[in-house]
Amino acid sequence: KDPYPFCPDPLNYIRINHLADELPNWKPLVNDLLTSIDKMHLIWEPKFKATIGGEQTDNGLFDCQGRHISILKDVIKKRVVSYFEHFKGSNSLFIRNRPISIELQGWFVRMNQGGFQKSHIHASGWVSGIVYLKTIDDPLTDQGAIEFGRAEYDFSSDNHDQDVFLHKPRIGDIILFPSSLFHRTIPIKSNKERCIISFDVFPNRPR
Numbered sequence: 001k002d003p004y005p006f007c008p009d010p011l012n013y014i015r016i017n018h019l020a021d022e023l024p025n026w027k028p029l030v031n032d033l034l035t036s037i038d039k040m041h042l043i044w045e046p047k048f049k050a051t052i053g054g055e056q057t058d059n060g061l062f063d064c065q066g067r068h069i070s071i072l073k074d075v076i077k078k079r080v081v082s083y084f085e086h087f088k089g090s091n092s093l094f095i096r097n098r099p100i101s102i103e104l105q106g107w108f109v110r111m112n113q114g115g116f117q118k119s120h121i122h123a124s125g126w127v128s129g130i131v132y133l134k135t136i137d138d139p140l141t142d143q144g145a146i147e148f149g150r151a152e153y154d155f156s157s158d159n160h161d162q163d164v165f166l167h168k169p170r171i172g173d174i175i176l177f178p179s180s181l182f183h184r185t186i187p188i189k190s191n192k193e194r195c196i197i198s199f200d201v202f203p204n205r206p207r
Contacts (some may be wrong), residue, residue: 009180011165014148019131019172019177022075030133032068034195037108040064052186061106061197072131072197073084076174077102080127081201082199083176094178099126099204106199113145117196118186125179125200132169133182134195136188142168145186145191148177 002008019026058178062073080102087095104124109117114141122128136144149164166186167175177183179200186196 002184005093005180005182007092009072009092010094010150010178011148011163012177013087013092013094014165014167014181015086015155016167016173017077017079017082018049018170019174021174021177021197023071029068029071030044030171033072033197036064036066036068037061037195038102040108042108042110050117050120051109051111051115052118053113053188054109054111054117056109057107059105059107061108062104062172062199063138069171071159073106074107076104076129076131076199079129081175083127095178099141101203101204103202104199105202106197109196109198111185111188111194113188113191115185117183117185119182121182122179126178126203127201128179128181129174129176129199129201130169130175131197132195133169133197134171135169135171136190136192138190138192141189142166142186142191143166143188143190143191145169147186148181148183150182 017061025028028167042057044055046056062069084098115201126166145168146167147164147166
């Protein structure tokens with residue numbers, strides 16, 4: 001028996017959309033974001049984070065000034081509203097007790113050849129998400145893909161007697177999922193770059 005049934009079936013709450021769903025002319029936004037983030041301070045393999053063989057900003061990305069950051073923040077908020085609306089008939093506590101207000105925290109991650117993210121969760125979030133700015137286009141391998149599952153911190157073959165979900169992203173994809181769901185990135189083997197913006201929606205906090 002699970003004494004804390006926040007989201008007993010989290011794989012059922014993965015939802016994949018695209019920037020084009022909210023912003024038909026989305027490609028200039030991706031280019032502007034990549035250009036501006038190149039000027040920010042990025043930390044190589046930050047301590048206590050899941051990123052290996054890559055670099056990332058701190059989690060204050062959405063506090064930055066700039067039209068493109070503001071546009072992306074608005075798009076994400078609309079997607080989060082649509083996400084909860086899509087699942088509004090669920091009896092899961094994850095949906096029934098969803099945050100009333102949408103409070104976002106985001107950060108940028110860049111990985112190159114040899115880079116990956118270890119299996120992890122976003123323990124302080126309620127719902128988490130990823131926007132893909134650069135992806136690995138390789139039809140023969142899963143490198144750069146994201147894998148979700150319940151294998152906790154070990155996605156080894158010994159633990160694959162359970163359900164997992166793997167998604168090979170396109171540029172512009174937005175993925176939303178419960179923050180309690182473990183996920184990892186398949187290691188990048190080719191000399192290519194993968195760039196994302198990750199974010200969390202926080203639970204309501206007492207004022």
